[in-house]
Amino acid sequence: RDMRKARSAVRTLNFRKANFHLFNELVRRTPWETVLRDRGTEQSWQIFKDTFHRAQELSVPMCKKSGKEGKRPAWLSQDLLVKLKSKRELHRQWKQGQVSWGEYRETARLCREEVRKAKARMELNLARDVKNNKKGFYRYVNHKRKVKESVPPLMNKKGNLVSTDEEKAEVLNNFFASVFTGNLSSHPSRIDGSKDGDQGGRAPPTVK
Structure with missing residues (x-):
């Protein structure tokens, strides 16, 4: 919103x-x-x-x-807040048939442009004043970088895609276990037919 x-x-x-x-x-x-x-x-x-x-x-x-x-966002000025309230009121009037769709759409477009400009001005001010306001700059950057990363679905030995955490953990565990047990040798200083990065001919789990 x-x-x-x-x-x-x-x-x-x-x-x-x-x-x-x-x-x-x-x-x-x-x-x-x-x-x-x-x-x-x-x-x-x-x-x-x-x-x-x-x-x-x-x-x-x-x-x-x-x-x-x-708390109001830093880019949201009082003037822009009034415009957004007017847009919401216009949307209510449109649903009740009091104004046309074209009138509401134009108002919504203008509000979107104002919001984009306000955010751009705030980011520009943060970048210009980064030497004097490092805390505010990095707080804004870290807020934008907050993303949730997860392991994508993997393909098991049977060629089936697994998506649950338990199944993906089992696929990864089997793969790494086979890599390390396959490369173990009674002579640690000697590696038979393998180079750095070689996984004993075993392909890593396929990511879909």
């Missing part, structure tokens, strides 16, 4: 501004031996938890924090 839904801000503990000295003093003031005497496990845990939370409320302030999904 071009635009993420903004989530309502939530309150969370701000440990950066916490007064840990006050927290320690509040916890130490509790006469634990007297308070926990003749108490069971559940009662002792509840007393400790209540004391901990009271000390936390007095020593650790709260702050507002938006969810990760509510």
